Amino acid sequence: MKKHLLILILLLFQSSFSKSITETQKLAATCKVWGFLKYYHPNVADGNFNWDEQLFKILPKIEEAKTDVEFSNVLEKWINSLGKVKPYKAEISNDEIDYFDKNFDLSWTQNSELFSKSLSQKLKFIEQNKIQEKQYYVERGTEFVNEVEYDLFDDKDKNFRLLALFRFWNYVEYFFPYKYQMDQNWDLTLIEFLPRTINPISENDYFLSLKEISAKLNDTHAYFGANKLFEIYGWNSVPFEFKFIENKAIVTGFKNESLSALNDIKVGDVITKVQGKTIDILIKENLKYAEGANYPAQLTRLEWPVFSQKSNVAEIEFLRDGKIGVKEINFYDYKDLKINYENKSEKYNFLEDNIGYANLAVLTPDEVPAMMEKFKNAKAIIFDIRNYSQGTNFAIAEYLNPEPRNFVKSMDADLSSPGRYIWRKEDTPCGKMNPDYYKGNVILLVNEKSISHSEFTAMTLKVAPKATVIGSQTAGSDGRSYRFQIIKGLWTSFTTYGVFYPDKTEVQRIGIVPDIEVKPTILGIQQGRDEVLERAILFAKNGKK
Known part of the structure; x- marks a missing residue:
């Protein structure tokens, strides 16, 4: 009891x-x-x-x-x-x-x-x-x-x-x-x-x-x-490439030029509506689904919700030569776009006034010695990293620095105490002892398409004695991108080790900060100009920011 x-x-x-x-x-x-x-x-x-x-x-x-x-x-x-x-x-x-x-x-x-x-x-x-x-x-x-x-x-x-x-x-x-x-x-x-x-x-x-x-x-x-x-959104997409500027979608190039021509789409066309909705409303509605470390990076992820359709046609409103037009254009299944990803751009050449230019989207490490030999007396060298670079950063750095230089500080997960990270004792420096290093201006071009290894490349090259970064905020995500299945049918990815500057300040979300900020304009695209490259050439000529 x-x-x-x-x-x-x-x-x-x-x-x-x-x-x-x-x-x-x-x-x-x-x-x-x-x-x-x-x-x-x-x-x-x-x-x-x-x-x-x-x-x-x-x-x-x-x-x-x-x-x-x-x-x-x-x-x-x-x-x-x-x-x-x-x-x-x-x-x-x-x-x-x-x-x-x-x-x-x-x-x-x-x-x-x-x-x-x-x-x-x-x-x-x-x-x-x-x-x-x-x-x-x-x-x-x-x-x-x-x-x-x-x-x-x-x-x-x-x-x-x-x-x-x-x-x-x-x-x-x-x-x-x-x-x-x-x-x-x-x-x-x-x-x-x-x-x-x-x-x-x-x-x-x-x-x-x-x-x-x-x-x-x-x-x-x-x-x-x-x-x-x-x-939900549809498998069909447009045959052209575009960029969001001023809450409008500006055609910048083509995934399939013949299909774009068939739909009378031209570089510089300003698309203001899709299916009756303005581009700025479509951006606002779908931004919450866009994975990105910063706003410019998020915008690069909005093609899927803004320009995907279940049907194979959709109405657009567009601006061309100061006139507003409305028309239906075709949307295509990805396989029908037949995108050729081969980049046939010239790897490196001289621009005006003895200025070297290298496109790091296509330049490979084994081509670096010949390029640097060609550019050894150049007034300046412009390295275009508005793309995904091909692992040339360490090879190039050997020609740009008088001695090895620290450019990064990394950290890895501590598996003995998950949630904790450990700073690496040392990261591989870039450059080598080289009294004959290139002593001219080194100019790096970056934008929101500079992500991950491209940002790592910019970090490597920007420690050169006379380096200047020109362009706009990069994607702000450096380190390894790990893709995996959460469970069958659901796949995902995220960064799994940390990349910082040598003094442990962040690169994530901030990205590579330009010394000279330049962004493409609608007018510049319509005129066929590369305004970022133009500014780099101007800087190479007069050295003024």
Whole structure:
């Protein structure tokens, strides 16, 4: 009798201090605990459990919990079922490790608003006695491995939707080096998108929500893809290339010149509407889906939502020779565009006034010695990096510097403490001892198409003694772009190691900042001019910024 009375008193005591907890709160916390255990618990991070199955088993119990006390009890029992965690004494290392901790924060495990004291203590103990062996779910270099593969992703199944979100959120939480630079706190992103995962308004809205989550990374390497997205917007696209200027789409070139001619599309045409919607409205409506570290980079990702159609025709409004016109143009399936990606541009040559010019989109490392021999007496050399360069940066740097120079500071994920990063002890410098280095002006051309290795190339070359950067803000995403499947049918990518300047200042989101800012204008494109190159030539001639 006394025993039953004691239990009753204990239950009444607990209920008096417990409080209700929402489904979003429960699932957000479950997502974080599930990811934490996946990468920290010695008996989980070693692959001892089918971790997806564990999630599917715990979700019904999480749903049944109505209060914070019940919720904590469910999580505690789950953790207890994973086996004993043995304490260990860390070995004292003589190596000095330079940690980067701006992303590293496990203080949420001590959230007294959600977790009981005993649960928080268990989570802290796991953190302090984390796995010491090789990680099962992630390999060095940040490769996600050993995930359960499924024949089909069933977006009608709530558990599968939660699994996809939980996997992706935790990939980013522990292995995205620039998490701290996001516009929106990553925890808030989880809370924002959980309701659209639990109870999506529609199938379309669910897939679009995944695209929005990807865009929240503010990373131009980020990309979310699924066939459903093409079904939403359509597979057909235009045969011309364009650039957004002043909230209008200006035709700058052709993917397929004959198809563009068939539709009477000319370079310099200013497209102001598509299917009755103005370009600025289309940009505003779709910007939330555009993965990009900065606004110019985001604009480069808007071809898909702005110029894709389900039908093979669409109406456009355009401006040509000061006159507004309206007409229907054809949209084509990608394979019918028959795009030839071969770049037949001249690799290097002399421009006016003994100014050298090199197109780094087509120049290869083995061609650098001959080019630099040709340019050794040039008044200036212009390196065009408004493209994706071909790995010539180190070869060129040997000719531009009197001695080796540091130009970058990198960091890698610390797999022994996921979420933490470690600065590399040293990065490979560029250049070599060379008293006969090129002593003229070195001019680098950049814009929003300069991304990743092109930005790395600009960083390499801009340490030359007389280097000047001309153009506009680059894509602001340097480091390795890692593409992988979240779950079958859902693929994504983001940057997985950090790239900074030698003094540890950021390149991510900021990009390569021009010394002389020049942006193409609508009039310049219509006149067939390359205004950025023109400004570079002017600088090469008179040296004035």
